[in-house]
Amino acid sequence: MNLLVILAVVAAMAALWVVDRRVYQLNILAWLAAWWVALYALFSYGIEPPLPTSIVGMFMAIVTLALLAYVSAEQARLADARGRVVAFMTERRYTVPLLIVLVALPLFVAWRVYENVSAPPQPPLAGRTIHPVPPTTIAFQGTTIDVDGAENPFRTVGTPDDAVFRGHVENGRRIYYENCFYCHGDDMRGQGHFAHGFDPLPANFVDATTIAMLQESYLFWRIAKGGPGLPNESTPWASAMPAWEKFLTEDEIWDVTLFLFDYTGHKPRAKEVVDH
Secondary structure: OOHHHHHHHHHHHHHHHHHHHHOOOOOHHHHHHHHHHHHHHHHHHOOOOOOOHHHHHHHHHHHHHHHHHHHHOOHHHHHHHHHHHHHHHHOHHHHHHHHHHHHHHHHHHHHHHHHHHHOOOOOOOOOOOOOOOOOOEEEEOOEEEEOOOOOOOOOOOOOOOOHHHHHHHHHHHHHHHHHOHHHHOOOOOOOOOOHHHOOOOOOOOOOOOOHHHOOHHHHHHHHHHOHHHOOHHHOOOOOOOOOHHHOOOHHHHHHHHHHHHHHHOOOOOOOOOOOO
């Protein structure tokens, strides 16, 4: 969290409250605008690492609906807001401000769109390890997973064409398209709906330098712990990968790793035995 931004927003809202109580009473539209701007500042600049633009837009849509619900919850409040909007749009004394809004609003939207599509991805300030060394063990939903030696329990339940094995793959398919394809894409190339808002971009599983280089236990660790579980060597870029251990069971994570390898045609990296 960016404490300076949060404190600045709180101080600004407190100052507005003092003005409203002791200097000049603000109307309902002024308060709605103040809350909208304050929450936009919090979502855009008060959270570290920064939220993707698409997520901020989704949150602000929810905020807008919530503010509209607040206005319409009481008939008197709704009538007051409606009367002020109608007056602003019809009374001659508001002609100049209305023209400014009608010109400034589409210009602002156009500028934001241009800014988002033209900004190139920013490189990190220092080196970053793409595939960091995993921990030996991890805690997962009350149990301990041996990342160094764990094997997918469903990898050997049958042949690749066996019905039981295919059942686990199909369950992995369901899990992927319910949770993962929004970022990693429907073809697993890291070009999902939300991918443009992330830095670094979501992993391209089809590329031979990603899951084809990794053991399934490594994928289990990365899926379970997500971006918050990355070690320091993977900074300064901030992965937006959620910690899926909060939403998926152990079996579901193993199933989705089966599907990742089955879909891409890659095979998990074999264990290496080092002779001493």
